[in-house]
Amino acid sequence: MRETLSVLQGGVAAFAGSVAAGWIVLALLRARLQGVERFGLAAALGAGVYSTLLLPLFSMGQLRRSVATGLAAALVAGAVLLRKRVRQEDAQRGPWWWCVLTLSVSVLFTVVWSLNALAPDLTPPGMSPALEQASVLWAQHKLQPGEPLSAASPPWTAAFAAGRHSACSLLHVLMLCALAALAYGTGRRWLDVAGGSVAALLLISNPGLGAAASDAGTEVFLLLEACAAAAFVALAWKTAQPRLYAAAAVTGVMAGLLALDPQAEWFRGFLFGFVPGPWIVVPVLAALCAWLFHSSTASALLIVGFACLTSWPRITRMLAPSQTKIVMSANPGLALERKGVEEYLAKNLPGYTEARFLDEQTAEGSKILVEPKIARAWTKREVVTAEYWMPLALASFEDEYMPDREERIQVGAGPRTSYKLANGEWVAEVRFYRRGVETPRKQHWRVRCAQAFDNNPVTACREDIEVSFGEKTEFDEVRLQGKRGRPVRPPQGLRAAIVQEWKRQGVTHILAAHGGDLEDELIRHMPYWHVAELGERNGARLFRLE
Amino acid sequence: MERVSSVWSRAAALAALAWGAFHLYRAAALAITVDEAFTFHRFVGVRWLELLRSYDANHHVLHSVLCKLSVGALGASEWSLRLPAVAGGWAYLYFALRLARRYAGTGPAMFASFLWMAGLPQIAEYLSLARGYSLGLAFFAAALWFASEDEPKWSRVSALVGLSIASNLVFLIPCAALGFLALRRGANPRTLAAPAVAILAWFLAVPLSRASMDSYYFGVKTWNECIQSLLPFPWLKWAAAAVLALGTVRAWRCGRAREIVWLLPVSLAAIAILFVFFSVPLPYERTGIYLLAMTGLLVGPACRWAKAEWPLALLFGAAAVAGALHLSASQSGVWTFDSYNREAMTIIRSQPARAPRVAATFPLEHGAEFYRRIWRLPWPEVAQWRPGLECDYLLWRTDESHAPLPEGFEELARDARSGVLLGRRSAQR
Numbered sequence: 001m002r003e004t005l006s007v008l009q010g011g012v013a014a015f016a017g018s019v020a021a022g023w024i025v026l027a028l029l030r031a032r033l034q035g036v037e038r039f040g041l042a043a044a045l046g047a048g049v050y051s052t053l054l055l056p057l058f059s060m061g062q063l064r065r066s067v068a069t070g071l072a073a074a075l076v077a078g079a080v081l082l083r084k085r086v087r088q089e090d091a092q093r094g095p096w097w098w099c100v101l102t103l104s105v106s107v108l109f110t111v112v113w114s115l116n117a118l119a120p121d122l123t124p125p126g127m128s129p130a131l132e133q134a135s136v137l138w139a140q141h142k143l144q145p146g147e148p149l150s151a152a153s154p155p156w157t158a159a160f161a162a163g164r165h166s167a168c169s170l171l172h173v174l175m176l177c178a179l180a181a182l183a184y185g186t187g188r189r190w191l192d193v194a195g196g197s198v199a200a201l202l203l204i205s206n207p208g209l210g211a212a213a214s215d216a217g218t219e220v221f222l223l224l225e226a227c228a229a230a231a232f233v234a235l236a237w238k239t240a241q242p243r244l245y246a247a248a249a250v251t252g253v254m255a256g257l258l259a260l261d262p263q264a265e266w267f268r269g270f271l272f273g274f275v276p277g278p279w280i281v282v283p284v285l286a287a288l289c290a291w292l293f294h295s296s297t298a299s300a301l302l303i304v305g306f307a308c309l310t311s312w313p314r315i316t317r318m319l320a321p322s323q324t325k326i327v328m329s330a331n332p333g334l335a336l337e338r339k340g341v342e343e344y345l346a347k348n349l350p351g352y353t354e355a356r357f358l359d360e361q362t363a364e365g366s367k368i369l370v371e372p373k374i375a376r377a378w379t380k381r382e383v384v385t386a387e388y389w390m391p392l393a394l395a396s397f398e399d400e401y402m403p404d405r406e407e408r409i410q411v412g413a414g415p416r417t418s419y420k421l422a423n424g425e426w427v428a429e430v431r432f433y434r435r436g437v438e439t440p441r442k443q444h445w446r447v448r449c450a451q452a453f454d455n456n457p458v459t460a461c462r463e464d465i466e467v468s469f470g471e472k473t474e475f476d477e478v479r480l481q482g483k484r485g486r487p488v489r490p491p492q493g494l495r496a497a498i499v500q501e502w503k504r505q506g507v508t509h510i511l512a513a514h515g516g517d518l519e520d521e522l523i524r525h526m527p528y529w530h531v532a533e534l535g536e537r538n539g540a541r542l543f544r545l546e
Numbered sequence: 547m548e549r550v551s552s553v554w555s556r557a558a559a560l561a562a563l564a565w566g567a568f569h570l571y572r573a574a575a576l577a578i579t580v581d582e583a584f585t586f587h588r589f590v591g592v593r594w595l596e597l598l599r600s601y602d603a604n605h606h607v608l609h610s611v612l613c614k615l616s617v618g619a620l621g622a623s624e625w626s627l628r629l630p631a632v633a634g635g636w637a638y639l640y641f642a643l644r645l646a647r648r649y650a651g652t653g654p655a656m657f658a659s660f661l662w663m664a665g666l667p668q669i670a671e672y673l674s675l676a677r678g679y680s681l682g683l684a685f686f687a688a689a690l691w692f693a694s695e696d697e698p699k700w701s702r703v704s705a706l707v708g709l710s711i712a713s714n715l716v717f718l719i720p721c722a723a724l725g726f727l728a729l730r731r732g733a734n735p736r737t738l739a740a741p742a743v744a745i746l747a748w749f750l751a752v753p754l755s756r757a758s759m760d761s762y763y764f765g766v767k768t769w770n771e772c773i774q775s776l777l778p779f780p781w782l783k784w785a786a787a788a789v790l791a792l793g794t795v796r797a798w799r800c801g802r803a804r805e806i807v808w809l810l811p812v813s814l815a816a817i818a819i820l821f822v823f824f825s826v827p828l829p830y831e832r833t834g835i836y837l838l839a840m841t842g843l844l845v846g847p848a849c850r851w852a853k854a855e856w857p858l859a860l861l862f863g864a865a866a867v868a869g870a871l872h873l874s875a876s877q878s879g880v881w882t883f884d885s886y887n888r889e890a891m892t893i894i895r896s897q898p899a900r901a902p903r904v905a906a907t908f909p910l911e912h913g914a915e916f917y918r919r920i921w922r923l924p925w926p927e928v929a930q931w932r933p934g935l936e937c938d939y940l941l942w943r944t945d946e947s948h949a950p951l952p953e954g955f956e957e958l959a960r961d962a963r964s965g966v967l968l969g970r971r972s973a974q975r
Contacts, residue, residue, distance in 0.1 A: 270747070270751035270752050270755055271747060271751060273755055274751075274754070274755070291736070292736055292739055292740050292743065293736075293740050293743075293744070295734075295736055295737065295740070296701060296736070296737065296740040296741060298741070298744075299701075299740035299741045299743070299744040300740075300744075302741075302744035302745070302747070302748065303740075303743070303744045303747055306744070306747045306748050306751070307747075310751070310752065318595060318599075319595075319598060319599050319752050319755075320755065321755055321756050
C-alpha cells in the first residue's frame, strides 16, 4: 500500500504541478476561457513551464521526491491565489445528463487506465527515451551538463522520484484526462455540449490512447500538446486574444520536441482502427465524430456506447484481431495490494525482477555482465548484455570457442616491413618466429585484429590480420593460436585469463541465467573462476568477481 | 401511403401476397443450399463471439445476427434459418409495391413495374434463401421510399441505409448513390451520415476489423460477364435495354421520377471506380441485385413512353413473369445441385449403419453436414471427397464432370434433376 501511495504521490504531484504552472501562465496572460477548457489547456501549457522550472533544480542536484512535491505544492498555491485571474467565459448550456454521462464514463475509464498504470511497471522495456532518461537522472541524482534531454524527461523524472515507472504511467494517464477535458471544452465551445461529450468520451475510452497512457511513453503527452497548440491558435484568432499565440508557441514547441521520441503502435479501437495514419489522427477523428454526431442525440449515444463498450479492456481483448497490441486487463488486486507481484512481473516483464535484484545486491558504480535479457532503463547499474561478452566466457568451456588449435605458416626468409593474412576463423594469438625463436613484439607495431596480440589466449578475433612493423623485421614462421590448424592442448589458466580481462574492463559482477551452461560452469568451477555467489532471484544467479 | 383503389393496384397487392406466400412455402420446401449451409456453419451455429469476430464475403452480419436469434428461438431448421430472409422478402415486396405506385401511378405501368422488381429471377431467388440480400433490398427499398417523400426525414433514411449495408455489404454502392441524390436534394450531410455510421459501427466495425481486400473475392472481371449473370435470358436483356433507354429519357422529362434516373449511373460509376482503382470485382449474379431493382423503378416511366402504356406494360410485365416462372419451389436456380441434399441424408439416415461415414464432392458436403447437425446425428462430420478417403456413403455430383461413382462404390439412389448420385460402399470389397 505504501508503494501505491508513493506512485499516487509521484503522478498526481507532477500533474498538479503542471496544471498549476499552466494556470499561473494563463493568469499572467489574462486569458479568457471557458470552464473545463481551462484545465486541459493549463495542463498542456504547464507541462513545458513545469519542466523549465525543474531543470535548474536537477542541475543543482536537488532531484528528490520532497523537492519535486514541494515545487508542485508551491505552484498549486500560486495558482489558487491567481485563480480568478483566468477569466471565465459563459459556456453553452446543454442537457445536464450529457455532463453527468461524460463525467461518470470518464472517471470509469480513468480508473481502468490508472489501474493499468499502477500495476507493476507496464512500461516498454527501455523503449521510451523520457522514461530511460528519468531513470538515468534518478540514478545519477543530478543532470550532467550537456546531457541531451527529452522534452518529457523533467516531469517524468519528478514523478519517477516518488513512484518510479508506475508514477510516470499515472502522470501519462492524467494527461489523457487533460486531453479529454480539452476535447470536451473545445467541443462545447465550437459545437455544443453533446459534441464536446462525444469528443471527450471517444478519446478517454480509446483503447489505443488508454494503453499508451498507462505505459510511461509520451504519445498522449504529444497529442495533448499538439491539440492544445491548435486550440490556442484557434482561440487567439477567433476570440481576439493575441496573447494566446505565445501559449500556442510554447505548446507547439513542446509538441515538436515530443514528436522526436519514437511512437508506439497500439490497437486504436474498432471505430478508428480502420483509418490509416499516425497517432495524431485519433483526436482529429474524434473531432470529426463530434461534428458528425452532435446534432443527433440517438446517433451520438449509439456511437459513444459502441466505443465505450468495445474499449473495455476485457471486451477489446476478446474481439480484437490477435496480432494487435492491446492494453492489459486492469487488475485492482494487483495494482493496489501488489499481490503476486513477482509472478506477475516474471510473466509480463521478463528481466524486471532481476534488474531490481541487481539494484539491491550491488553497489553503485558496479558493472555487471548479464545473461538474462534486462532493459537498461530498469536498473541504475551498468549492465553489459550477453552478446558482447559471452564468446569470451565460452572460450573456457565451449569447444567452439576454445583456442585448442595451432597453425604454423612458413614464410620466405628476408626482412619485411609488414605482414598480411586473410582470416575467417577465431585467432587468439599471433606470434612471429625466426629459426624457432620468437621475435619479441614491439610497442611501435601497428596491428589490425588487436585481440590476437594482447598475450591473452581468451581474447580473439575473426578479422584479417595485418601488422606493420615500422622497420625491417626478419622472421620465417608465423604461428596462429586459436581455431586454425592442427589440434593442440589448450593453454592453462583460461578461466583466470577471462576474469583478468573482465576486471581490466571494470566488470564487478556476473548475472547468469537459470539453467544455462554458464551457471553450471561457474558453480562447478567456482574456485578457478575466482567468483563468489551473492544470491539467486527468479532463477538468475549473481556472482561477484573476487 | 397514397389512397388508391384502382383495379391495378389491387391486382398488384394480390400478386404481392401470392408471391410472398409462395416464398413462405419455398423457404420450408427447398433443401438447404451450399451458401446457406456455410452461413450456418460459420456464423449461425457458433457462439456469439465467433459470429462477431469473424468475417467473410458470405457473412452478411445483420442477417447472421437475426438468423442466430431465429434459430435460437425456434430451433435449427431450414425454415428458422430462412425466416429473417423471408421477412426481408415480404418487406421488400411491400416497399416495391409502394415505390411502383409512387413512380408509375396506378395503371398497368405500376403493375409491370412491381412485377419487374419482384419477379426478375436474380431478385426472386433470394427472397426466400437464408442470405442477406432480401433484407438489404428491403431496407434499401424502404430508404428509397422515405427519401422520395416530399419532405423526407433524412435521419430515418440514413438509419435504413445503415441497416441495409449492415444486412449486406454490397448495398454500400446503391446506398452511396442514394446519399448522392439526397445531397442533391439539399439534405444535411451530418443528418444523412450520422445514424448510418452509428448503426454500421455496431454491426460491421468488429467483423470488418478482421477483413482484408482478399475477403471481397466474389465477382467477375468483365462487364459482359456481369450483365450475363444479372440477366440470364436473351429476352430479359432486350427488355432491360428498352426499360433503361425509354425509362431514363421519360423519367428525365417527368418531375418526380427525375431523381431516380441518377441512381443507376451513380451506382455504376461507383462500381467502376472500385473496380479500376481498388481491384474490387464487378458484381456477379446476386451481388448486383440492387441494379435490377433500380431498373424496375424505370419501368413505370418507360411504359408511359409515347402514350403506349398498355403494350409496353404488357411487354415488360411478360418479360418479368417469364423470368419468375423459372423459379422453382424445390430447386434453387443458382445451386441446382443442392436440391437433393435433404433427401440424400434422409436415405442415409434410414440405412442400418449406426454411424456411417459420409463424404460428398465439393460443395455438397456443406449441405449434408447441415442436416447432420440439425438432426443431431451422432455421425462423424461429413467430409469433402478426395481419392483414398474412407467413407460408407458418397454424394457424387455428375452435373459438371459426368464421371461415374469411384471404384468401390455402388449406386444407392439418383436424382435426375440435380444430377447427384448417392453411392454406398460395395459389399464385396
